[in-house]
Amino acid sequence: MSINSAANSEVDAPVIASPVIAGRSPRQIAWSRFKRNKVGMIAAGISIFLLSMSLFAPIVCRILGISPTELNLEGLDSSGIPRGDLAGYSREHPLGVIPGTGRDLLAQLLYGSRISFMIAILSTVTALTIGFFVGIVGGYFRGRVDGILGRFTDFLLAFPAFFMIVALSEPMVDRIEKLGIAEENGARILFLIVFLSFFGWPGFSRLIRSQVLSLREREFVTAAQAMGATRRRIILKELVPNLWAPVIVVVSLSLPGYLASEAVFSFLGLGVQPPASTWGILLSNATRFVTVMPSFFLITAASLVIVVLAFNLVGDALRDALDPRADK
């Protein structure tokens, strides 16, 4: 990314200038590059902070003395708008309360983000696992295997995924419930994860495949083949360790994407349903009160944007650190 490129452009100079020449692993080099990137470091700090706030939501809420379920109906006027002490921001309710129910907004955001993060992380992991496997198989074996897998990924990419998710959400959730795998919101979360990863893996698999295609022609692979290494050894010991850089970058950049898609589906009423909360539910709730209480919408939207922005910045910084030639 351009904003970071200035910080990284002279990265090699100090390495050469150091008096004692010591070997450094690619990991150390990447880490030292990453550390130099101030924006990336700050974004990483914010991301870790927000993730742990969300992970430890019950503890955070107890420390702050707020509860996601407690109703403060006595503080609302007849149309459900907070009045008096509850209208603004106070020590009891740091971000104010939600109109209609009087629930604490910060607590709802903290608990809601857990579901959003869970869906985003699990979808990324599942999609990546499938894509990783398919990509390695296609890239390493090439030929007919690659052709068939390639056609299948092309087909999936041409498939109207968003439409299918929208169209199939109700019946599929119904089916999951009937099969007794999960209930209500559990079934909805499961459906979202399965579908997002089902339509998400072709992207990963293309990336991994192209990396494997170029890696397998490199000298160290030829050397391993010449020494009589088995296919299994070449894939696991020679190829896989060289794939972690693109994988890390792609994960950090696709996580915010999944976070936003979860919000979209919940917003459209197809994802998790109230009383559970996620970013999408809070946002769709906020739009109903936006003319009387715009702060509710602004805080909820801003919190989502900050998280997505922080993750994107970390992803950009990681890419600059791991692959300094890219995107300059």
Added chain:
Amino acid sequence: MLKFIGRRAIFAGFTILIVSAVVFGIFSLLPFDPAALTCGQRCTDQIVEANRIRLGFDKPIYEQYWLFLSGIFLGRTYGSGSSAFSCPAPSFGYSFNENACVTNMLVEALPITISLAIGALLLWLTVGIGLGIVAAKFKNRWPDTSSSVFVLLATSLPTFVTGLALLIWVTIKWKLVPLSLSGYVSIFDNPFGFFQYFILPWITLAIAYAAIYTRFTRAALLETLGEDYIRTARAKGVGERVVFFKHTLRAVLAPLITMAGLDFAGLIGGAIITETIFNLPGLGRLTLRSVYEFDLSVVLATTILAAVVVIVMNLIVDMLYAVLDPRVRIT
């Protein structure tokens, strides 16, 4: 060239056939009785059974699929005798919720979605490529930095947040663009009303895409500027303006057109969020509403239409690419 087009067209037709079969199959496997969904509250078993036979739901799946396919080319008549009704070709089925042929519903929704997509495309291409050129020309100076701040913010803003914010503040609070109560008007009848109706949806979509195009244009331009042939051009004394606009920009144009074609195709099928927020009765909202109402014939039709647009656009883009980039050889 003709051979290439022919082969790709056959492959595209084949893909469309598979996609439609898969979509059709998924919908027939759903745990719903489509016939029971065709009538409202005062429903008797007789009506359900009659509708089942009339719509062909009593037949096996492959026959239903065949009827669906042949309906696209030949039109379809439901039932027989005085209660029969028909949808002329191309028929995508019949919606009982709306009491209308699905094709007519699509024809009503399409102009809105296409206007939305074309306007947004023009806007984001202008802004995206323009900003990308500026950023590349002034690399690492303030125009570049500010454009990258725009890119970062815009890529982190989900479409529905931008759309809602625009709707709430620009229309409702500041009243800069009035809420259009008359609904969609054609650009030929009332150009001003048309722009008023679409301007905010266009901006909403364009912000998200412009960021991606800015980032891409900048990176591609800078990469191309480092190529040997640019150095050669400069060395033989070609002016900087010609080098930039003729030699460099042209090389960047081909991948940009590919991107634009595919994004445009995606929008025709899936501007669901923007259409929902701004209440535009286009294809996306039609699909969403049909999902809520379990109007499966409409969902089936829009899903297949979206897939067809994506596949056809892929074909067009590949052919354009060969025209624009002489390095690409068609075999």
